[in-house]
Amino acid sequence: MKIEIKGICHNFGGQQVLRNIDYTDEFNSLAVIGPSGAGKSTLLRIIGGLLIPSTGELILDNKKISFSEKALWEYRRNISFVFQSHGLFEHMTACENITLPLIHTFGYNKTDALQSAVKLLSRFGLFEEKNKYPSQLSGGQQQRIAIARAVAASPNLMLLDEPTSALDPELTSEVLDMLGELQNEGLKTIIVTHEMGFALKACEKAIFICDNTIVESGDSAEIFTNPRSEQLKAFLDKVLEWSI
Amino acid sequence: MKRFRNPTLINKILSALAVAVIFAALVWISMKRIGLNLDFSTLFEYKKRLFDGFKMTIIISFASLIFSMVLGMLIAMGQRSRILVICYACRAYIQIIRGTPLLVQIYFFFYIVGTAWGIDNRYIAGVIILSIFEGAYISEIIRGGIESIDKQEYEIARSIGLTDIQTFRLVTFPILMARILPALAGQLASIIKDSSLLSVIAVIELTQTTQEISAANFQMFENYIFLGLLYFILTFAVSMLTKWLEGRYKHENRD
Amino acid sequence: MKRMAKIIIMSALSVLIMIAALTGCTASKANNTLIVGMELAYPPFETKDTNGAPSGISTDLANDLAKYLGRPVKIQDIAWTGLIPSLQTGKVDVVISSMTITDERKKTVDFSDPYAHSYLALLVNKKSNVTTAADLNKKGIVVDIKIGTTANTYADKNLTNATVNVLASENACVTEVVQGKADVFIYDQLTIYRQNQSNLDSTKAIMIPIQDKEDWGMAVKKGNTELLNKINTFIAKYKSDGGFEKLTQKYLPQEKKTFDSLGFPWFFD
Numbered sequence: 110m111k112i113e114i115k116g117i118c119h120n121f122g123g124q125q126v127l128r129n130i131d132y133t134d135e136f137n138s139l140a141v142i143g144p145s146g147a148g149k150s151t152l153l154r155i156i157g158g159l160l161i162p163s164t165g166e167l168i169l170d171n172k173k174i175s176f177s178e179k180a181l182w183e184y185r186r187n188i189s190f191v192f193q194s195h196g197l198f199e200h201m202t203a204c205e206n207i208t209l210p211l212i213h214t215f216g217y218n219k220t221d222a223l224q225s226a227v228k229l230l231s232r233f234g235l236f237e238e239k240n241k242y243p244s245q246l247s248g249g250q251q252q253r254i255a256i257a258r259a260v261a262a263s264p265n266l267m268l269l270d271e272p273t274s275a276l277d278p279e280l281t282s283e284v285l286d287m288l289g290e291l292q293n294e295g296l297k298t299i300i301v302t303h304e305m306g307f308a309l310k311a312c313e314k315a316i317f318i319c320d321n322t323i324v325e326s327g328d329s330a331e332i333f334t335n336p337r338s339e340q341l342k343a344f345l346d347k348v349l350e351w352s353i
Numbered sequence: 354m355k356r357f358r359n360p361t362l363i364n365k366i367l368s369a370l371a372v373a374v375i376f377a378a379l380v381w382i383s384m385k386r387i388g389l390n391l392d393f394s395t396l397f398e399y400k401k402r403l404f405d406g407f408k409m410t411i412i413i414s415f416a417s418l419i420f421s422m423v424l425g426m427l428i429a430m431g432q433r434s435r436i437l438v439i440c441y442a443c444r445a446y447i448q449i450i451r452g453t454p455l456l457v458q459i460y461f462f463f464y465i466v467g468t469a470w471g472i473d474n475r476y477i478a479g480v481i482i483l484s485i486f487e488g489a490y491i492s493e494i495i496r497g498g499i500e501s502i503d504k505q506e507y508e509i510a511r512s513i514g515l516t517d518i519q520t521f522r523l524v525t526f527p528i529l530m531a532r533i534l535p536a537l538a539g540q541l542a543s544i545i546k547d548s549s550l551l552s553v554i555a556v557i558e559l560t561q562t563t564q565e566i567s568a569a570n571f572q573m574f575e576n577y578i579f580l581g582l583l584y585f586i587l588t589f590a591v592s593m594l595t596k597w598l599e600g601r602y603k604h605e606n607r608d
Numbered sequence: 609m610k611r612m613a614k615i616i617i618m619s620a621l622s623v624l625i626m627i628a629a630l631t632g633c634t635a636s637k638a639n640n641t642l643i644v645g646m647e648l649a650y651p652p653f654e655t656k657d658t659n660g661a662p663s664g665i666s667t668d669l670a671n672d673l674a675k676y677l678g679r680p681v682k683i684q685d686i687a688w689t690g691l692i693p694s695l696q697t698g699k700v701d702v703v704i705s706s707m708t709i710t711d712e713r714k715k716t717v718d719f720s721d722p723y724a725h726s727y728l729a730l731l732v733n734k735k736s737n738v739t740t741a742a743d744l745n746k747k748g749i750v751v752d753i754k755i756g757t758t759a760n761t762y763a764d765k766n767l768t769n770a771t772v773n774v775l776a777s778e779n780a781c782v783t784e785v786v787q788g789k790a791d792v793f794i795y796d797q798l799t800i801y802r803q804n805q806s807n808l809d810s811t812k813a814i815m816i817p818i819q820d821k822e823d824w825g826m827a828v829k830k831g832n833t834e835l836l837n838k839i840n841t842f843i844a845k846y847k848s849d850g851g852f853e854k855l856t857q858k859y860l861p862q863e864k865k866t867f868d869s870l871g872f873p874w875f876f877d
Binding site: 368371473561564573 | 614689712713752760773774775783784787789
Binding site for chain 1: 503505506508509511512513514515516519523524527528531
């Protein structure tokens, strides 16, 4: 997938959250890393069509995205978003959460939607959980169901906002495993994450955002092992300080 | 030797009985002190009127519940409107209605507004007045419920491509209903009791019937104790229904 | 341990209740005050002055009765339907509230000899077709009455076809007739006359009595013959001393003239 971000800036409540975001590249999987508050989630939401930037342009696969609510509604249909936590509707079962967009956004009939949902759940070992409510599920299970919902309608692109940050460490790997599998099947992803190992091994390209702008970007293999900027070096040192 | 095997059920029954006995004893002793002898058989000859009044109270209460919920929902949404006139009108309505006694509203509406706009039927006027009154309280309950819904729920709905109407139907409304159910049930109990005040415009519901009977047979105590009992039966039924409904919705709430 | 605590609390409560029951079976009044009950919503018989203190004909009567009995007096403002229950529970000693002596009421309280009498009359909406009592009992006629009054009894007995609204407030009844929500309000002649005078453009008064005269009496708790006898003696003396004429002159001189010119019997005759 080709992404072109040109001069995106975003102000919110008097603060400049993003400035001069410029990035053009072809990618299959893109990791967005950086310190908290740098604007990563904001950028992700802009790419996801959930937020209209103050200025700038976004072009995906040579199609310019128009920043009107109506156009964005169309755009969002082909993009999936996975939130950091509480991404499922509390008043619906796991299965219903997955079938909801299929039925109401994509017009599947109930049987087809149910079939797709059950297939996905079974594939990822969640069949037993299909009639449970989010409050009865672990964080890891909730996230995996959120991802299942995200892929159910075969989106062009999936965006994930720190999908494992809110999880207990031992549940992280089951989520990352699922993601890795989907990526291998060809799902295009952009993922904001603190999991450096995953960013390096599973994501082809990476962007480092610091002080509200892109400081460094490129192949993840490159920038992780040979960080060029001072900020990225400092960031990696800090993050990997306590790694085994 | 201590025995812990299931003392709870016997304990529960005995404790409940003890409470009932204490309450009954207090009432009975109070009556003996003022030399009062109650004869409940006098109520028998009025059983048709009492039953009709009971039915009317139920009808008025449920009609008011429905209208006040619709009104409450409209006002709650109106309060969030970006058109200032609507927003202010809704806020003023809530302040005034919640800030004045129902009795005043009954007289004002029936004798002034009702007469001006030709609403002469007491029962219709009664339901309208009660709905307007309870609607203000219900709108605040709904507003609290809406504000308690996490903003992220709306973001999720947007991200999966739901329209505003779909979001309301599939997300906002079900979550809202589950959350405000206990408060709504309490409001229904209030409606049932507040309906008794419609007696001042001679709406023939339970309280008015009892007042008329009292005026004729002077058995004030028998009549009003029985009246209290009937209202209690109604409100108790409502609270039992609510407990059952809450049980059904419980697993859906985020704990 | 918890079980012991429960048993102790239960026993303590039971003992407390028993003590409360045995002691103080009858609370005797500390002083000698004559407590008189009346509904202060019936001018000029029972009403309040500008300071909110009881005033009117019945207040004067109560004061004079207490003076006769040599006791201090206290007047209690009680809603009409609560007057008889107050006697039954001993909250008041006597009710002087322009109350008609009826057989129903005699079952629960004892009445003195009559000290006045009145008749029922009609306040009619000007646009209504009602001209006599005979016009009342027709389908579609709306009749308002105040709860617990003799008009209430009259309506229950005779007005089976008309729509009867029983209200607690005399003012509400009058308002309904003025607004046309009701055709007729049945009440005593004097009040009907006065309300008609205040609402000449919307109401007419049909002063012809619709049934036999009603006697007013003072009510005491059933069996209180001692007080009752004293009251009867007082009433007889008051009549012969011209006390009622004085009351008429003080409160209702204009109305007496009107009643005389219309040929209606006066309250205290």
